[in-house]
Amino acid sequence: MKTENQRAWFFVLPVLLLVAFNALIPIMTVVNYSVQETFGNNVFFWQGLDWFEQILRSERFHAALGRQFMFTGLILAIEIPLGIIVALSMPRKGFWVPVCLVTMALPMLIPWNVVGSMWNIFTLPNIGLLGYFMNDVLGINYDMTQQPVSAWVTIVIMDVWHWTSLVVLLSYAGLVSIPDAYYQAAKIDGASPWKVFRYIQLPKMKTVLTIAVLLRFMDSFNIYTEPFVLTGGGPGNSTTLLSIDLVKIALGQFDLGPAAAMSLIYFAITLLVSWLFYTLMTKDDAQ
């Protein structure tokens, strides 16, 4: 006989309250704003899905979304292969292992806004070390405050500098877990270095790479602080990524309704793409 009682609910209740307090209620507030209009004085008018329609039709949103996908696409296309290459070339044992690991971890320990300020000072034309070097030594016209291309190159390199280490460390963890016997067997089987990578290292790194891709996707798709500190979204709107645009609408123009609708769309896109990545990268395991 199975006895049933409802006591279990009491154990879940504290967590439920906590999650409600810090996640459900704030999200529901956003949902609440997204379907209403206010002219102040805490008076709200029902607006239906108008804000959503407006955002989805707005060219400004399309442009920001386009920039966002371009940024994230570049980040993944550079950081994932680069991270794997660096991890492959790191030593597996000996004195240099801890040195490499700590050096790799350093950029990740620096707070976002500090990274932004650092790179701002570093790249300022004429006074920044890199800016001076590019303009006055190499003679390349480089100014991230004036030229969109320079600004883009800078925010991408900054992110690569800041976050490639994460991919390196995760890939490295996958690599060191491969027993020596695999490499020995591959040698005996006459496998080329490329085949060793393709059939041993890559499959063994797959789980950690899935995590790396997901983390880098989510982080770069939601990135705010570093480009904001570095370029403030400029020059013009050229580096105004989704989150920067969102903050402009919500806090700059104080359009709470459209901003709330945009947040929800933004959230839905992040969730959907993450789900796609996860499903695609793990579909082989399920067979």
Added chain:
Amino acid sequence: MAKITLSNLRHSYLPNPTGPADYALKEIDLDWNDGGAYALLGPSGCGKSTLLNIISGLLTPSDGRILFDDKDVTDLPPDQRNIAQVFQFPVIYDTMTVRENLAFPLRNRGVNEAKITERVAEIAAMLEVEDMLDTRAAHLSPDNKQKISMGRGLVRDDVNVVMFDEPLTVIDPHLKWKLRSKLKELHQRVRATMIYVTHDQTEALTFADQVVVMQEGEIVQIGTPVELFERPQHTFVGHFIGSPGMNILPALVEGGQVMFNGQAVSLEGKVTGSGGVTQLGIRPEFVSLSNAGIPARVRKVSDVGRHAVVETMVGETAVKAVIEGNLPEQGTEVHLAFQQNQTRLYRDGWIATEVVS
């Protein structure tokens, strides 16, 4: 298929070895005949895996040469030696199917597809894995994975030697027996030279025609399973092989007589050499209880089914006997008799009696 010769082989993992203690392998001279089934037996850390890796080319020895059919291969990398190795943990290529796994060594060597198909089918039949050829290798059970990694070795028809490095470690006990007989059967069919490394005496003795017993980087004895059991050349072999191992008892040689605990003991033959530390060796199977002989007290009786192991104390020394039939009570006084032609003397560990033929 090839004959393998190891000549004056030594290996140290240190860059500048000084004394013998720095060597993981000390002075190995060995000939392995073409098509033989050999086992390297010894406890963990005795150097057997080092020796195996030297033969496969994963390690280059500090000194000495390795010859395959009188061809010096010491400096050749593993893929040019035409060897196959099966590791302790099954190595398979997870993302490939079983078929692709078996074809992999051939593809890497540029063998034509028709030949590959033929060889893979042949090996799959031999290993009885035809029905799983198109499954992803990652989904196989450990024993099947181990079969596939064996298959990758056997699929090449130019293999000089197939080496097994404790291949049954991760296999369930009830499948170990099956896989072991499969191995034996494979050896009889392909007639490749096979070397089987293990610390498990049952595996070594059932697989091999010739067993090489190693201890601390040295070969202690090479012989057939029967030879190792009946006439261990060294107390280590006597102790390591057999269950329970050989009784090794302190003995004194006094005026042509060998004394154990004050009693004269007759040996299989004439004593050779002199000096050193002398010990008696007799297997528990050849110790019996009798009316007269060496007085002993029964300390423990363990019935292991077919027979019982009786542990007795002669003075301060434990002597084990394997007894069938009537068992003595614990604590009773008995007399032990040693079968003369199985009683040997060891001097500093090495055998020091001659066989009377």
